[in-house]
Amino acid sequence: MKYLIVGLGNIGSEYLGTRHNVGFRVVNALAEDAGVSFTENRYGAIAQFRIKNSELVVLKPNTFMNLSGNAVRYWLQKENIPVENLLVVVDDLALPFGTLRLKPKGSDAGHNGLKNIQELLGTQEYCRLRFGIGSDFHRGRQIDYVLGQFPPNELAEMPEKMKRAVEIIKSFCLAGVQTTMNQYNNK
Numbered sequence: 001m002k003y004l005i006v007g008l009g010n011i012g013s014e015y016l017g018t019r020h021n022v023g024f025r026v027v028n029a030l031a032e033d034a035g036v037s038f039t040e041n042r043y044g045a046i047a048q049f050r051i052k053n054s055e056l057v058v059l060k061p062n063t064f065m066n067l068s069g070n071a072v073r074y075w076l077q078k079e080n081i082p083v084e085n086l087l088v089v090v091d092d093l094a095l096p097f098g099t100l101r102l103k104p105k106g107s108d109a110g111h112n113g114l115k116n117i118q119e120l121l122g123t124q125e126y127c128r129l130r131f132g133i134g135s136d137f138h139r140g141r142q143i144d145y146v147l148g149q150f151p152p153n154e155l156a157e158m159p160e161k162m163k164r165a166v167e168i169i170k171s172f173c174l175a176g177v178q179t180t181m182n183q184y185n186n187k
Contacts, residue, residue: 002055003173004081005030006072007089008113011062019133020065020146023089023113026131027058029162030169042078043071054173057081068113069120076121086126087172089165090114091146095132097154098161101185102129102168104177127177129168131161 007027015021031038031047034056038045044061057079061071076086090111095101105125108114118124137145150158164184171180 001053001085001173002057002079002081003085003087004072004075004079005056005058005087005089005169005173006068006075007058007060008065008068008091009060010065015147017149018147019150020091022091022131022133024060025158026089026129026162026165026169027060030056030166031058033166043074046075051170051173056173065113067116069116069118072117073120083121083123083126087169088114088117088126088128089169090128090130091133092130093133093135093142093146095130095134097132097134098157099132100129100161100165100168101132102172102177102181103127104181127172129165129172131165 005027007023009015009021009024034049036047036049038047038060043063044059047058049056057075059071059075061068063071072086072088076083090113092109094109104127106128107124108118114128117126133146168180168184171183
């Protein structure tokens with residue numbers, strides 16, 4: 001089985017380490033865990049490796065968040081991966097910091113990266129791993145918040161959160177979305 005694992009984020013040094021780039025952070029941890037590195041390719045940076053009988057194509061789109069669907073659609077088609085084997089890792093304001101939720105489908109919830117993917121794929125029926133970034137901002141300050149850096153107390157917890165996210169992705173590829181949701185979503 002072949003899977004496309006996509007971490008959403010924005011390229012450029014000004015976005016490095018921001019809350020909105022937590023998808024990049026998760027797939028970096030996944031590649032590091034597998035001992036592989038990313039290489040620049042069409043529409044993004046790609047890392048490829050196997051876990052048992054699963055082949056993973058890991059993507060960090062270079063299209064900027066709001067155009068992520070271009071990269072996702074291209075790599076699904078190029079690698080001949082069915083949409084049910086797509087997992088998008090995304091930041092989520094509706095979840096407390098570090099909360100991880102695997103979902104088999106859903107709305108874009110106002111997230112422009114997910115909105116663009118949905119538009120270009122023509123479906124909401126793809127899996128996503130939502131990484132909670134919290135919502136500790138004043139009214140009208142959402143953009144500053146998501147493009148802001150994680151505070152030191154959250155950065156201290158990040159290695160543990162990354163390890164858990166990597167476990168969830170591996171489980172998704174080896175055991176499927178339902179089994180993985182049952183195992184990880186309630187913890």
